[in-house]
Amino acid sequence: MLRILRHGVFGLAVLFGLCSATPPAAAAYPDRPVHWLIGFSPGGPVDIVARIMAQWLSERLGQQFIVENRTGSGGNIAAAAAINAPPDGYTLLFVAPNNAISTSLYKKLPFDFLRDTTPVASIMQLTNMLVVSNAFPPKSVQEFIDYCKANPGKISYASSGNGTSVHMSAELFKVMTKCDMVHVPYRGSAIAFPDIISNKVQLIFDNLPSAMEQVKGGNVRALGVTSPQRWPSVPDVPAIAETVPGFESVGFYGISAPKGTPPEVIEILNKAVGEALKDPKLVAKLAETGGIPKPMTPAEFGKLVADETAKWRKVVEFAGVSVD
DSSP states (O other): OEEEEEEEHHHHHHHHHHHSSSSHHHHHOSSEEEEEESSSOTHHHHHHHHHHHHHHHHHHHHSSSSEOOOOGGGHHHHHHHHHHHHSSSSEEEEOOHHHHHHHBBBBSSSOHHHHHHEEEEEEEEEEEEEEEEESOOOOOOOHHHHHHHTTTEEEEESSSSSHHHHHHHHHHHHHHTTEEEEEEEEESSSHHHHHHHSSSSEEEEEEEHHHHHHHHTSSSSEEESSSSOTTTTTTTTTTTTGSSSTOEEEEEEEEEEETTHHHHHHHHHHHHHHHTOOOOOHHHHHHHHHOOOOOOOOOOHHHHHHHHHHHHHHHHHHOOOOOO
């Protein structure tokens, strides 16, 4: 009897050990809705792509991925909320160039983005597009530069907030062309477009998804893209670099989580995003926004964010801009 009890205890110990070897988070994740925080307004380019991905992830993983718009401070309000959330995989952050830019642009951030987040997955690469009001006279990048120099300080440009790639693309353009323009920040590009359409503000270097939508609707006019060469989805729109050699601002979209999120959860999410980016229907939807799918491992995406942070630090210093 004693031998049987010993074998029974040993068997239970082995069984318990096998069960405990797989963390509950990995075995069950996700077992409730996941909140995906984005730093910009509904209807903007980040929002559009986030909702495309959220629907796919909801259907594939069996739990709702809820997109939450936490606007303001160039996306830093959303970043702070995500960083301060429990690191359990149920709060994620939509990552874009603004997160890399803010590290050097904002002087008093309450967090260190690279230190306080865990990279999850890359979604896509995209360019920005310079679009102007239909009432704005210039019809090309060179005409725009000439007009700007003839009217210093009289042209205003919109952005989706301080520290976004939309903002810094314009600042880089200002430095490289010696154009004197006034910055008007908004809480997302979707909110800015009514003022651009009415010519209250003359232009924006917007992310391609929402810029394309406005151009196709005939609301604004495209002058150029910020990629070093013409972008595949809009081959008829010249690269600004064709007029301003060396000009480049190419962005990225991805997902990060609070530091300390279990590696098993990161793996599940990365795998799911990778599968999504192989789905022809989802890839077609991203193509409609002008995006190019860019699947990466968490480590690869982390390196991309770190490299972009270093790159934009040089641009911030070059442009001489900062936000307190």
